[in-house]
């Protein structure tokens with residue numbers, strides 16, 4: 001079983017050395033490929049929304065469509081149609097902009113996130129929900145928490161092998177969730193926008209809490225005390241992708257598990 005680690009949206013700060021990519025996981029499952037988050041989609045490059053244009057002003061980004069998940073996946077030798085499932089940590093533009101490039105895929109997301117998206121925006125950061133991103137989705141799988149646990153975390157079992165759990169970690173958005181995937185050596189816990197790059201982050205906890213919600217100290221301690229856990233967040237520093245790259249000329253990275 002392989003989890004490919006893809007940078008599907010490079011987005012750098014203009015005035016400091018905060019240089020990150022948007023981590024998407026491409027997982028080989030018993031139901032075909034499952035993609036965790038999408039980054040921007042091809043339409044975002046060819047016809048940017050006002051929000052993406054605004055983001056390009058405040059952030060520095062190569063804005064290269066070769067970073068779109070659909071192209072990353074081709075670079076790995078797969079066909080886009082091989083992606084049968086998309087699991088979303090949440091529905092901000094930089095996490096689900098690629099949905100229109102995979103209209104055949106079933107989209108899995110926490111119900112509260114979906115509802116915030118379709119009924120919003122009510123909160124300032126819900127301006128990052130872009131209605132056209134879901135226009136081509138034919139099938140949703142929406143989840144509510146039913147009392148199950150993964151370790152000590154509230155969790156929802158997803159219908160895949162390897163064993164996969166959705167972990168509600170609300171705060172950054174109402175339905176923001178992590179995704180835990182069983183590997184041969186333990187677990188890969190991807191916390192989405194509930195946390196940061198554990199190795200490279202230098203922001204203090206109060207800044208993280210203000211932007212990403214209350215979960216980071218617990219997640220960090222959990223990873224530090226469980227060596228079987230590989231912890232990633234959505235916005236990983238470019239050093240992470242460089243370190244994990246097995247084929248840098250393909251601008252992608254992967255980790256054999």
Ligand SMILES: [Zn+2]
Nearest residue numbers: 090092172193
């Ligand atoms: Zn977000």
